[in-house]
Amino acid sequence: MTTDIADTDRVDETGDAESGLRAGQRRVKQRDRTTKTRDDILLVAREEFAANGLSGARVDAIAERTRTSKRMIYYHFSSKEGLYLAVLEHAYADIRKVEAELRLADGDPVDAMRRLIGFTFDYDEANPDFIRLVTIENIHRASHMRQSSSLGRLNTSIIDTIAAILRRGQETGVFRREVDPIDLHMLISSFCFFRISNRHTFGHIFGRDLGEATMRGRHRVLLQDAVIALLRDPHAAGTTAREGA
Amino acid sequence: MTTDIADTDRVDETGDAESGLRAGQRRVKQRDRTTKTRDDILLVAREEFAANGLSGARVDAIAERTRTSKRMIYYHFSSKEGLYLAVLEHAYADIRKVEAELRLADGDPVDAMRRLIGFTFDYDEANPDFIRLVTIENIHRASHMRQSSSLGRLNTSIIDTIAAILRRGQETGVFRREVDPIDLHMLISSFCFFRISNRHTFGHIFGRDLGEATMRGRHRVLLQDAVIALLRDPHAAGTTAREGA
DNA sequence: GTAAAAGTGTACGAACTGGTTCGTTAAGTC
């Protein structure tokens, strides 16, 4: 069920030398058309799944909004779950690509860390559908994700970036605290993610519109400051006070 | 559709003086039985909804695991959504109750803040079903919550607690930074919530079992330290570095 | 040119699911 995604630009791989150029061109054209059909379905499906969840999504509804028919969905993706998985893989492939393009190797470590946090914050803000898909997959205990080969654990580029910044900060002496990079990534992600994922309940209960621009800016800085303060903190880990509870 | 929850112990309210004692006792007994039936359904329903979401949950499945029948579900809760809403109200009522019981008025502000964070952390850890329900309600854009009168915005007891601790810390001089209490609550909640809600995807991608005890302890302290560091931070808000991105 | 393979549309069906109908039992009231 591993669907090859995001290979729109990869034009040729099966040796075309044997056949004539014309045939090759035609083949490419056909392939492009197929890819377009698939991408079209994928795009609509992402919206539908993000909006309604796996069981809430309707295959007929997806088909209707597509330029093709339900038959094609099953032709290309075999089943509703197959389609869902393809959507999920697609979404993760995107964020991985963007994360890998982050270039924060040089410059002030504090500044680099702020930028990294800002990036995560902005990405989540700009991609609520991704947030929802991840949320939905968690409802299903990541069971589909586990079935996927493309969603293995090759996702560590952002962790490497964080680790590099931390190392540099420690060498410079600005970061006096040692923190596990994955833990830190979680601290950052959780806040960015939560703002989007829990926007509705949190907003309702506390009477706030988390989409508002001023709040967005304030929260962005808040997270940046919190992380930087943590990393700078002269107080050693957890030794400040013994907790009674 | 406002279902009276958590009134198991409230025994009498409709004037019983007119009827005999025996009749009254019998009535109470009957009421108790009804309450038990409702609570039984509610308990099973919470698990089912938490496990499968609103559309994923099956009314028949709930009925089967209950000591009563599907007929009773519709008798007591009118509809699937009615039941779902009752479950949600029940869950929120619980956390509100527990939050209201927090007594952190006196003692060292730093210590109080650590305890408060520890409390939130532990609550989320102990109540994954609550986390899942909130997640699910967010998938639905809090549309059910909005229909509920009992889920209005009277939920601020924890915010008051946070505000009180902050004030005291500022008076003492340990907290040099002014932070909006709701923002701070969000910062704390997000991390605690994320650890549970995104346990599966995050765990899979980074190859970590977030349920592990050592990690739990480490994360608990990490969050506490981060918040304290933020509040202590001598650097003024967001003035540390101008961000290019 | 022709055979195989890939792609596509329509219509349909089997299974499921939320919700109801009808009838029964038990409890409370006079």
Next chain:
DNA sequence: GACTTAACGAACCAGTTCGTACACTTTTAC
């Protein structure tokens, strides 16, 4: 004891949903 009302059970119904059978066209391969 007659009557009213709440609590309950089993079977059932109508609408929906995923998935497919069948028939057809287009593309590719040689």
